[in-house]
Amino acid sequence: MKLDSKIPGGPLAEKWSKHKFNVKLVNPANKRKYDIIVVGTGLAGASAAASFGELGYNVKAFCFQDSPRRAHSIAAQGGINAAKNYQNDGDSVFRLFYDTIKGGDYRSREGNVYRLAEVSVDIIDQCVAQGVPFAREYGGLLANRSFGGAQVSRTFYAKGQTGQQLLLGAYSALSRQVSNGKVKLHAREEMIDLVMKDGKAVGIITRNLVTGKIESHSAHAVVLATGGYGNVFFLSTNAMGSNVTAAWRAHKKGALFANPCFTQIHPTCIPVSGDHQSKLTLMSESLRNDGRVWVPKSKEDAEKIRKGELKPTDLPEDKRDYYLEERYPSFGNLVPRDVASRNAKNVCDEGRGVAKTGLAVYLDFADAIKRDSRKVIESKYGNLFDMYQQITGENPYETPMMIYPAVHYTMGGLWVDYNLMTNIPGLYAIGEANFSDHGANRLGASALMQGLADGYFVIPYTIGDYLATLPYEKVSSDDEVFKQAENDIEEKIQKLLSIKGEKTVDDFHKALGHIMWEYCGMSRNEEGLKKAKQEIKKLKEEFWQNVNVIGGNDELNQSLEKANRVADFLELGELMIDDALDRSESCGGHFREESQTEEGEAKRKDDEFSYVSAWEYQGENAEEVLHKEDLVFENVKLTQRSYK
Amino acid sequence: MALTGLFLISFLVVHLIGNLQLLANDGGESFNLYAKFMTTNPVIKTTSYLLYATFIIHIVWAILLSAQNRKARTVRYAVTAGSTNSSWTSRNMGILGTIILVFLIIHLKNFWYEMHWGGIAKVVYDGVEVKDLYTVVEVAYTQWWYVAFYVAAMVGVMFHLFHGFKSAFQTLGLNHPKYNPVINTIGTLFSIIVPGAFAAIPIIMYVKSV
């Protein structure tokens, strides 16, 4: 299979404008003759569905939650990047492009990333016009803050709830189209299969989560905006419902899955408190601006702290190891996410971790409070400290905070070309669900930017290029292909319900998460990955023989919903392992122990691995086939990162 | 509710000014003249019709709203902890209003109806014949149970006002960080002083009579 990214030729800065001129257009009067399905109503999905509706297309929007406003984009705290240069500090489209491509450790496409930086400025205008209450200065103009991986202030924010405000903006635009009759909303309805005819995507099969009804929906094009797959780890900062099912079932129908092993692990999460833990809560990275990361120097002291025999505040300075400041004198506690995460894991593996579980390090504000006063710290981080106290029951003003890394974002996703279309004609993937813009590591405040860029400003143009080639008549949902797909799904559901084994769905999900975290988490090696692959195979087999799904299909059945999702996570897990095995270099969030410098830092191998891995499904229990899309860099010089 | 409520609040003030004349030591002359003025002056008479209408609207509206609100939650909670999030009076305006309504009916029968259509004895001041409502009131207030009932009703009015006064401003959209404390203070003082003064009159007259 030849992978054509369809990146237009010509100078970087002109590619998008040129492309916009070259794509085919659908006449305004004809747009109403085309139907588009959008799955997912997060930033990407809601903004795309609303924009399609405004253009005149007929849209069906689906979400598994009770309302589009619940999508997990809502949980993003920090902000959204845009190359506005309002601060007059030297920002530009090229600089945002450069930071993003470098931050992604040179594993993303120049053309896509440049376009992202280019349209970032329009996003802010759009959101302000929608009534998004961004933070402002006293003069009434927009405020900015700085964020990791950048030397300029280009992050726009709305308190600590930027994701929420942007999502509610997109949700309001979507609601407007619902009331105009251009978008038909299907809440509590989950996509469980992609339907194809003659090699093209022609619709989807959904399950109504309230009644259990399996339904067929046909359209001229299908857009997946279904988010990331971080929940393959069981514990992550994703919402409980976040899942890979829509994307995975499309993959099983032929869509290539790109860079599945690229996951981002965020260093500042609240540590796991016990086996009951259902999800992890992120705390803003900004805490590392003032907090000092440390663990005890000796295992013995760590042991005492874990047992509660010694208080961290009683441990004298000379017995503490401020390991980030020690190892990275120039960046100190502000090293990038992946470096901070990996170091935390290392010290815990050495037996010097704290908390009852031994899986936590301290983030200490005592010095900052001494230096700046408690009041200053409170004004900067008050809400974060309150949140920490609410969850852990400990007062971070008096005893050091405890943090541990957690899975946060997945850079991998469905392979798409410059038009955001997958290799299946008529099937698109946008937002976190695709792989396109973040390479091997995503910079802070860039997820919101990408979701909205794709939804508001990219796909509304590029989808026309495909639709214009289609007849107005669409494949009917009574067509044989839909009937067949419905039957397959019913069969699969009945199979899940009939197993009546001894383990719960969560038992399997937790076991999978454990394997993934252990062997395909912050650092990976060949031996571990191979072992993990065997374990996942076994687990998958056991799942289909021994899972217990209570209840029937014809009702609101949360066990069944979960079982459906976990079945897909089990398959995805295996592919992630394959991908991690193939990529025997370290880059961004992917750290292969075999590929490190003498000092133990990540080592990229550009001559061997400067490609996008795109995996093709081959059938149940068959090994997937790898296709490589070579990455070409004409505008940036590849350098090895160093934070010493 | 807010507009009618505020009008009724203003009526309370007018009514109280009249009632206070019961305490004038003139054998009821000023009170009786006031009563006559209130029942004969054309401006006052017109206003009184507006007042009746206000009462009726306030009551009917309350009944309609209560019905709507009951319909909005047909299945009730097994456990509620309203006391942790709102004041007792705010949650029981209907009950308080009903108590006041019962009082109002008896009160109207005893005085208002008698004054208008009952056979009240007459007194003459400066050659003018005037209905002696004062004596009717005086007699009523010699009965301890009537006084007790009156005082109890005034307590009801007080609680009704505690919430009603400030609530009326909120409904009309008058909520402002600068003026809220003023509204709340005036509301609380009004709710205590006005019903308190009303209640004090029968008590004083009862004490005088024994």
Added chain:
Amino acid sequence: MRITLKVWRQKNTQDKGNFKTYKLDNISPDMSFLEMFDVLNEQLVRQGEDPVHFDHDCREGICGMCSLYINGKPHGPKQTTTCQLHMRSFNDGDTITVEPWRATAFPVLKDLVVDRTSFDRVIQAGGYISINTGGVPDANEIPIPKKDADKAMDAAACIGCGACVAACKNASAMLFVSAKISQFSLLPQGQTERKTRAEKMIAQMDSEGFGACTNTGACSAECPKEISLTNIARMNREYFTAKVGSDNV
């Protein structure tokens, strides 16, 4: 900790439903309330019983999906979302009663899951600024006083969970609706449709079967995002001026 749970069970909207009692030992005070329910559900599945259904998603207090009425209060004893409530807020041996949101406009779907699409329909009635994608002015073209932007943000913080409706003795949705109307009426971008928005959203709210506001303040006292009552007063003002000033008959 040992906990006794009295939980509302209802198979579907038509079912009458009733309380069931469950006993849980070994509850850690560090668990969140929903994690305690996870433990209960794992136990139920192992016994072959249908787990208790409840809505939840982000579990970090922002998506607004969780919706449990705990011991007579929406989201339980603390002014947070249910997912941010932890078992340390209860005592060993407590009996906890858990009910769904109760309102005619929020019909029960199953157990503790209710249908809140009425909120979506209120937003669809006018909770937006009617602009299309593209062709908008530069973000800094219209300065907005910081104070107004902050007030709009405070109103916009609403997560649409419906605790206000659940807490209100009248099942009124005024706090939710007023938060959206306030956000837009405070911003210059919202002025164009200010009057029609108030009229349409309030008309939709009424037609959904929510109760009337009697200013008890319970909504704001229970709101996990502390949306203020001033928003309701502002909405009332908007409504009066709209009714008087707009030419919609």
